[in-house]
Amino acid sequence: MDGLIKGIVLSVLPISELRGGIPVAVSSGVGLLPAFVSCAGANIAVIIPVFFFLDYVHTYFMKIKVYNKLFNSYLERVRKKVEAKFAQQRWEFLVLFLFVAIPFPSTGAYTGCLIAWFFEMDRKWSFITIASGVVAAGIVVTAVVSVASLGFLKFIVVKGG
Numbered sequence: 001m002d003g004l005i006k007g008i009v010l011s012v013l014p015i016s017e018l019r020g021g022i023p024v025a026v027s028s029g030v031g032l033l034p035a036f037v038s039c040a041g042a043n044i045a046v047i048i049p050v051f052f053f054l055d056y057v058h059t060y061f062m063k064i065k066v067y068n069k070l071f072n073s074y075l076e077r078v079r080k081k082v083e084a085k086f087a088q089q090r091w092e093f094l095v096l097f098l099f100v101a102i103p104f105p106s107t108g109a110y111t112g113c114l115i116a117w118f119f120e121m122d123r124k125w126s127f128i129t130i131a132s133g134v135v136a137a138g139i140v141v142t143a144v145v146s147v148a149s150l151g152f153l154k155f156i157v158v159k160g161g
Contacts, residue, residue, distance in 0.1 A: 003025050003028020004028070004034065004038055006024050007022060007030065008021065008025075010039075011039040017108035018141050021039035022138065022141045036142045040134055040135055043109050043134045044109065044131045046109055047109055047113055047131060051117065051123060054114065054117040077106075078114055092119065096116060096129045097130075097133045097136070098133070099133070100112040100136075101132075101133040101137050109134050112126075112133060113126070116130065
């Protein structure tokens with residue numbers, strides 16, 4: 001159970017999200033399905049508090065110089081990555097889904113929420129899109145972990161025997 005808690009904690013952190021949570025849970029002995037469901041669920045659960053923060057609390061924090069500087073520099077990096085892709089609004093939710101679904105650094109639920117907030121996208125559809133992207137990213141990460149662990153075990157059995 002300790003490995004599952006570690007996986008869940010890593011899944012709610014903005015740096016690691018699913019890319020850290022699922023591998024840690026699986027390497028701690030948690031099965032693939034429980035690791036996927038728990039970590040993806042935890043990562044989806046952060047969407048609502050992040051939207052709440054951006055919609056209501058963020059304006060107060062912007063008065064703090066350090067926060068303002070860090071937030072604006074992060075927002076500028078994200079804006080450069082996605083602004084051209086959002087030029088045609090009819091594709092905005094598909095692009096948001098793909099952005100969250102590809103499990104690369106800085107492309108998870110937190111950044112997806114920031115993008116949806118920045119482009120003033122509908123919250124309900126943004127939540128559904130980001131949650132779907134998290135599930136897709138979780139499937140990719142779980143598949144990679146599964147293949148990597150099987151390949152590693154096969155390597156040990158062949159080399160050790």
